[in-house]
Amino acid sequence: MLSIRNPKGLGVPYPCPLSKPKAALRVMPEADSPDNSEAYSLDAMARSKLAALEARALLRQPVETARDGVWVERGGRRLLSFSCNDYLDLSRHPAVKQAAVEATQRYGAGAGASRLVTGNHPLYAALEAKLAALKGTAAAMVFGSGYLANVGIISTLAGANDAVFVDELAHNCILTGAAASGGAVHAFRHNDVEHLAALLTAERSKHRHALIATDGVFSMDGDLAPLPDLAALAADHGAWLLADDAHGVGVVGGGRGSSFAFTPHPDVPLQMGTLSKAVGVYGGYLCASQPVIDLLKSRAASFVYSTGLPPATVAAASAALDIIANDSVTVAKPLAKAKLFTNALGLAPAQSAIVPVVLGDTKKALAAAALLEAEGFLVAAIRPPTVPQNSARLRVTFSAAHDDADILRLADLINTRVLVS
Ligand SMILES: Cc1ncc(COP(=O)(O)O)c(C=O)c1O
Numbered sequence: 324m325l326s327i328r329n330p331k332g333l334g335v336p337y338p339c340p341l342s343k344p345k346a347a348l349r350v351m352p353e354a355d356s357p358d359n360s361e362a363y364s365l366d367a368m369a370r371s372k373l374a375a376l377e378a379r380a381l382l383r384q385p386v387e388t389a390r391d392g393v394w395v396e397r398g399g400r401r402l403l404s405f406s407c408n409d410y411l412d413l414s415r416h417p418a419v420k421q422a423a424v425e426a427t428q429r430y431g432a433g434a435g436a437s438r439l440v441t442g443n444h445p446l447y448a449a450l451e452a453k454l455a456a457l458k459g460t461a462a463a464m465v466f467g468s469g470y471l472a473n474v475g476i477i478s479t480l481a482g483a484n485d486a487v488f489v490d491e492l493a494h495n496c497i498l499t500g501a502a503a504s505g506g507a508v509h510a511f512r513h514n515d516v517e518h519l520a521a522l523l524t525a526e527r528s529k530h531r532h533a534l535i536a537t538d539g540v541f542s543m544d545g546d547l548a549p550l551p552d553l554a555a556l557a558a559d560h561g562a563w564l565l566a567d568d569a570h571g572v573g574v575v576g577g578g579r580g581s582s583f584a585f586t587p588h589p590d591v592p593l594q595m596g597t598l599s600k601a602v603g604v605y606g607g608y609l610c611a612s613q614p615v616i617d618l619l620k621s622r623a624a625s626f627v628y629s630t631g632l633p634p635a636t637v638a639a640a641s642a643a644l645d646i647i648a649n650d651s652v653t654v655a656k657p658l659a660k661a662k663l664f665t666n667a668l669g670l671a672p673a674q675s676a677i678v679p680v681v682l683g684d685t686k687k688a689l690a691a692a693a694l695l696e697a698e699g700f701l702v703a704a705i706r707p708p709t710v711p712q713n714s715a716r717l718r719v720t721f722s723a724a725h726d727d728a729d730i731l732r733l734a735d736l737i738n739t740r741v742l743v744s
Contacts, residue, residue, distance in 0.1 A: 573601025
């Protein structure tokens with residue numbers, strides 16, 4: 324049933340949507356001798372997996388990094404970061420910080436319970452109204468994170484008799500939500516409308532409902548999904564379309580996100596996104612019709628069974644959305660700066676604030692990131708399984724706060740020291 328290639332398979336949790344009882348999980352030891360302590364050892368298992376990851380240059384470890392806008396301090400050195408999704412620098416905006424402080428003073432540091440119990444503090448209504456207005460939908464709901472949003476939305480709207488069609492490069496949380504739905508999952512080649520059309524023609528009639536899910540702006544590639552074509556296919560095949568606008572809102576479509584980057588705007592009934600990137604805070608959301616939002620508030624497990632966001636987070640996101648809605652000059656900057664970079668390197672013009680410099684080999688990407696770090700720049704090397712095999716890359720992200728001269732200096736370094744080797 325599962326026909327998905329999962330290029331970002333960091334481990335898909337077992338589904339637990341409200342409507343589908345969880346089957347018992349059986350864990351089988353790899354050896355059956357009860358006194359074979361090494362075979363049963365948790366630490367031995369972890370050590371052996373760590374060694375295998377290290378051998379393939381795939382071990383990951385968070386590195387302590389103090390962030391102050393586009394400047395960071397790491398290992399005692401100050402670096403200029405091109406590795407952050409705070410595209411508008413709103414996490415540091417005085418009005419955003421002030422809103423967080425005031426909400427904490429008034430309501431305390433935590434929500435105390437899930438939103439359906441007592442965690443639905445008065446700040447949510449304003450935030451959800453602003454989200455719905457920005458996206459032009461009848462309603463909106465806020466989740467604990469973008470990841471939780473996709474898992475909850477997809478696994479609630481699609482079930483065992485349904486099919487989910489996903490772009491092969493869609494974010495891991497879309498794939499996790501699709502797997503958690505219990506339905507058939509079909510991956511279509513990246514942005515390949517003809518492949519999706521062929522899959523829909525072959526598979527759609529076998530299922531009650533069908534959902535097409537894609538990133539609106541692809542998180543590791545920075546390109547836009549062809550939403551008008553996807554919307555037309557959804558209409559032709561009686562499918563629903565979800566666009567994950569984590570990297571679109573605040574940056575493309577005048578800040579309203581990827582659906583608004585096209586004229587006329589395609590009909591995307593499920594506009595999901597996060598408050599953690601250009602909005603500069605934390606949390607996830609869905610903008611949709613009133614019945615869809617009402618259904619998800621009752622049935623999406625990641626909403627029902629998870630504590631509400633801290634009041635400061637909701638208030639800060641609300642203040643940040645006001646800036647996105649009103650400050651078109653700042654909103655235009657990350658894309659303009661990304662285009663300055665792609666132009667300097669002779670790459671295709673950036674479509675968002677994310678530009679990949681694909682190097683292929685994992686060790687080459689790590690060496691390039693180390694070289695740039697030695698020169699005072701922080702640029703993340705992205706490796707499989709976050710990106711497909713043999714497509715390790717530098718992921719360069721742009722902020723309204725970057726200086727053009729620094730962008731050109733980085734482009735020159737990449738041109739003369741990275742792309743030549
Ligand atoms: C496309 C996309 N969707 C969803 C998420 C998850 O959002 P959050 O960080 O709010 O959980 C991310 C985060 O990296 C993302 O890039």
